[in-house]
Amino acid sequence: MPKLLIVDDEADVREFAKRFFTKRNIDVTTAAGGQEALEIIGRDKPDLVLLDVRMEEMTGVEVLRELRGKQDNTKVIMVSGVNDHEIIAAANAYGVHEFIHKPLVLEELEKIVLAELAK
Amino acid sequence: MFHFVISFLHIEKLKKFVIFLYGYGVVCSGLILFTNLLVGGTKQYFWGFYSLAGRLHPIFLTIFISQIILCVFLLINCYWGLSENTIKKQQIKYVLIGIFIFDFSSVDFIPNYGISFYPFGYGTTALFVLFFAYSIVKYRLLEVNLLITRTSIFLVYCLLLSFPFVIALSWQKQLMNLLGENWWLAPLISSTVLATVGPSIYLFIQRKAEALLLQEQRRYQAALRRASIGMGRVKDLKRLLKLTVNIVTRTVHLKNAAIYLFHPPSGLYILKALKGREDLRDRKHAFIPLNAPLIGHLQKHREPLVYDEVKQRGQDFQDQTLQEIGKMMEGLDAALLVPSFIEEDLAGLLVLGKKRSGKLYSHDDLVVFSILANQAALAIENAQFYEDMKKTHDQLMKAEKMATIGTMADGLSHQINNRLHAMGFIAGDALDTIKLQPRENLPPEAKKVYEEMETSLGKIQDNVKRGGEIVEGLLKYSRKADEGFAAIELNKLLDASLEMAQFKIKINQIDITRDFNGRLPAVRGNFTQLQEVFFNIIDNSYDAMVQRKEELKEPGYRGKLEIRAQAEGSHLEIFLKDNGMGVREKDFKRLFTPFFTTKLSSKKGTGLGLYVIRKIIEENHGGKVDFVSEYQQGSQTRLVLPIAM
Known part of the structure; x- marks a missing residue:
């Protein structure tokens, strides 16, 4: 069973994304912030991480940077609300797999996630 | 008549001559009344008595004729001087015709010299007066009302002055009885008094009369x-x-x-x-x-x-x-x-x-x-001007508000996006749940409820998408200005700008040429902002090309954007030249005014493009932007940006 980690500081997003992907036979865990996400990644080794860029305590780019700093090459899809050139550049520099924009329709996310998991 | 012509043509130089002529008239009257130099007796013709010319009469006649010739000369001179067909020209014509009629009255002089000829001249004089009166009324030669009033007042005034003499002549005896030997002093003093105060009385009466006449x-x-x-x-x-x-x-x-x-x-x-x-x-x-x-x-x-x-x-x-x-x-x-x-x-x-x-x-x-x-x-x-100013003021206020929104928009859009995002997930998951639910065994009513819910949830998702697009549009004008500055290569900047532009314009329909050295120094700037600038210029050029294509319909026309660049001291000069429609001269000075747009549909232009460009280049980058354009030929934007050290 593929493992997916959803990192978002929005409870509703976490809840409904989890419900959606669980129905597709994916083992979904969620994290509300960057620190929590890093712990889960270290512990559970998820196949894919859906990482929100803008979060309160720690940004998505910082999480990614720390992760890569630990030589962890876990696949990461970043979800951003803003089409910001610099963030995209930084995320690319730290080896992001996909960069997608909010708001997102679940069906589209499903396609991207399933495609990444199938790789 | 001479006086009339002089006044009518406003010839100031000859005014003194008028006074001379009036004096001459008085002298002539004296000569006629008291001597026989001008009128030397009478002669009986078969049609009646007529005066005979005296010794000085030929001189009088010469002066008279030369006076008329001078008038005619002045009038004709003025007539030719006027090139336009004005009222004045028309008036001069009438005066000339009038004088022409008046000339016939000179036949009156013939019998003066002993030749029997009926002097019908008084007839033409009368005709001349009638004709003038008509022209005055019809062509406003003079202010008729005023003229009549002034003349009447003058007559009354003359009567008033002569009053003491009339009394003196008719009541001489009674006065002599009353005042003794020096009776003549009374009329003399009273007429002197009248003559002294006369002008002021005259002016007073005239003013009153005119005021009354022209009161309204x-x-x-x-x-x-x-x-x-x-x-x-x-x-x-x-x-x-x-x-x-x-x-x-x-x-x-x-x-x-x-x-x-x-x-x-x-x-x-x-x-x-x-x-x-x-x-x-x-x-x-x-x-x-x-x-x-x-x-x-x-x-x-x-x-x-x-x-x-x-x-x-x-x-x-x-x-x-x-x-x-x-x-x-x-x-x-x-x-x-x-x-x-x-x-x-x-x-x-x-x-x-x-x-x-x-x-x-x-x-x-x-x-x-x-x-x-x-x-x-x-x-x-x-x-x-006041209205325009108010409008501009309002626009600036609006721009200010936009700027405030801009600083808020970043945080705001994040919040809104997150809400939309969550909403999209909730609707999406609900939709998913319904879709995964087996419905074969459900009663028709329940099936219908499912279908309706499916439609509704789908619509929520559509609205989430559209909401996201709106937030994205809002962000376009509100990117933070103080984000990092870095060395930027022109080629990369152009690539990114074209990438951005291709969503809005059909890039393959125009030719874009880059004419600069590959080893051009990089400029110091904010990539996102400069990308916005180039996007705006390319977008404007494209619109101008489309406009030219549609309006001028030149066969074989194809839009062309030439990009040149060269280092100029510590700055890089970048030229973007298009062969679009160009800008009309009258619109030119307003080009950089916020919300001013020449693009036909308000949908196409926000009027912020050039305003944003100038703000970004000059205020944020310490550069310079100018713009030259020739209507129906094309436009060229020149950007000057500091070279990265």
Whole structure:
């Protein structure tokens, strides 16, 4: 069973994304912030991480940077609300797999996630 | 007659000569009355008695004839000097004809020299006087009313002065009885007194009489002058126009009045205010086109048009244009049309109907109305300027608000996006749940409920998407200005800008050439902001190319954007030159004004493009931007940016 980690500081997003992907036979865990996400990644080794860029305590780019700093090459899809050139550049520099924009329709996310998991 | 011609033609130099001639007239009268030098007796002809020429008569005759010749010469000289077919020319013609008729009266001199010839000259003199009277009334040679009044007053005044002498002559005996030997002192003193105070009495009577005669006219002229002065204070254009027609109709007692103002975008004079004749407020009278003969005439002559004169002259000269103007004035029910100028441009027309009294417009009226119209033009310009300023102010306020929104937008859009995002997930998951639910065994009502929920949830998702697009659009103008500055290569910047542009424009329909050295130094700047700048310029050029293609329809036309760059000291100069429609000269100075757009549909242009470009380049980057354009040829934007150290 593929493992997916959803990192978002929005409870509703976490809840409904989890419900959606669980129905597709994916083992979904969620994290509300960057620190929590890093712990889960270290512990559970998820196949894919859906990482929100803008979060309160720690940004998505910082999480990614720390992760890569630990030589962890876990696949990461970043979800951003803003089409910001610099963030995209930084995320690319730290080896992001996909960069997608909010708001997102679940069906589209499903396609991207399933495609990444199938790789 | 000489005096008339001199006054009529305003020849100041010869005024002294007039006094001489009057003196000469007095001398002649004296010679006739007291000597036989001019009139040397009488002779009986078969038709009656007539005077014979005296010794000095030939001299008198010579001076008389040369005087007339001089008048004719002056008139003809002035006539040829006037190139235009003006009222003045018409007037001179009438005066010349009058003098021609008068010349026949010289036959009266023939019998003076003993030749039997009936002196019918008095007949032609009478004809001459009649003719002049007619021309005066018809062609406003002089102010008839004033003339009559002044002449009457002069007569009364003469009677008054001669009164003591009349008394002295008729009551000589009674006075002698009454006053003794020095009786003649009484009439002499009284006439001296009268002669001394006479001029002031004369002036007093004249002033009173004129005031009485022109009371009405002076009253409204004063009112109009006051109104002209007050106009400058009215800032509301609509009110000002309404006020003007109201004042004019009320104070001058006109049947109707209207104002037409030039509307530059449409090139029409548009009816802005109307009083009386409400029935003229229809489509036919709502505007006067720029190419109407009426407008051309006013622009050329810059003088008020009097309907009666226009009509008369149109008939007299068989002038097609004047006849057309006459018809147009008839349509507008205009007895008088006063143009109103702002510098060289005809800014508007004041249409004045007939006076309720039926009186004609006097020369003074025209002067006062011209003052009023020009004052109104200034006031209107003021009001327009004020309105424009208010608009600009509002726009700046709006821009300020936008800037505030900009700083908020970043945080705000994050919040909104997150809400939309969550909403999208909730709807998406609910939809998913419904779709995964087996429905075969459900009753039809339940199936229907599922279907409806499916549609509704789908719609929520559509709205989430659209909401996201709106937030994205809002962010475009509100990116933070203080994000990092870095060394930027022009090629990369252009790539990114074109990438951004291709979502909006069809890049493969135009040619974009890059004509610069690959090893060009990088500029120091904010990538996102500069990307926005180049995107805007490319977008503008593209729109200009499309416009040219659609409007000029040149065969084989293809849009072309040339990008050149060169290092210039510590700066990089970048030129972006297109072969689009270019910008009209009149729009040029407003190009960098926020919210000003020449793009036809408001959907296409926000009017912020160039404003944003200038702000980004000059304020944020310490660079420079200028723009040259030739209408229907193309435009070139030059950007100067600091080279990265």
